[in-house]
Amino acid sequence: MNISKLTYWAARLIAAIILLQTLFFKFTAAPESVYIFTTVGMEPWGRIGIGVLELIAAILLLITPVAWLGAGLALGLMVGAIGMHLTLLGVEVQGDGGYLFFLALAVALCSALVLWVDQQKVQAMIEKIKGGR
Numbered sequence: 001m002n003i004s005k006l007t008y009w010a011a012r013l014i015a016a017i018i019l020l021q022t023l024f025f026k027f028t029a030a031p032e033s034v035y036i037f038t039t040v041g042m043e044p045w046g047r048i049g050i051g052v053l054e055l056i057a058a059i060l061l062l063i064t065p066v067a068w069l070g071a072g073l074a075l076g077l078m079v080g081a082i083g084m085h086l087t088l089l090g091v092e093v094q095g096d097g098g099y100l101f102f103l104a105l106a107v108a109l110c111s112a113l114v115l116w117v118d119q120q121k122v123q124a125m126i127e128k129i130k131g132g133r
Contacts, residue, residue, distance in 0.1 A: 008117045012061045015074055015110035018103050019058040026051035032094055040084050053077055061114070068121045071114035078108035 025033045026047050037043035042050075054077060060070025081104040085091055091098045115122060 004117070008114065011110040011113040011117075012067055012071075015071070015107045015114070016058040016061040018107050019054045019061075019074060022103070023051050023055055026054075032096075036084075036089060036093060036100075040088050050077065061111075065121075067114055068118035071111040071118070072122070074107055075111035075115065078104045078111065082108065 024030070029044070029047070033047055034043055037047040037050075040046070053073060057070045057074040057077065060066050061074065063070075082101070085093070085101045085104065091101045093100055
């Protein structure tokens with residue numbers, strides 16, 4: 001396996017693993033998660049809805065033909081999370097030292113890499129949509 005394929009797979013796995021490991025906290029209404037979503041005015045529906053979307057993104061990231069879809073969804077979700085950290089929550093949340101913020105950055109960067117590698121698939125879908133009008 002060459003370095004570019006290894007990097008591509010690593011980015012997909014890192015993003016998916018981070019997304020999946022945070023689901024426990026969202027779906028069990030862990031106090032940190034409830035605090036975050038209460039602070040941004042999205043508790044409980046936002047916590048659960050975002051969790052479902054993150055689950056879908058993680059699954060798609062693991063399936064090669066549609067990894068770009070998962071990456072696009074994950075990147076969109078992480079842009080929202082990063083935006084919330086920079087506006088309403090702060091980089092550090094409840095003394096976590098910025099851990100959740102940096103996890104969101106890691107998922108965003110990994111997802112952007114997957115989209116960049118799969119740009120031909122993305123472009124093909126855009127062209128298909130344009131042609132369908």
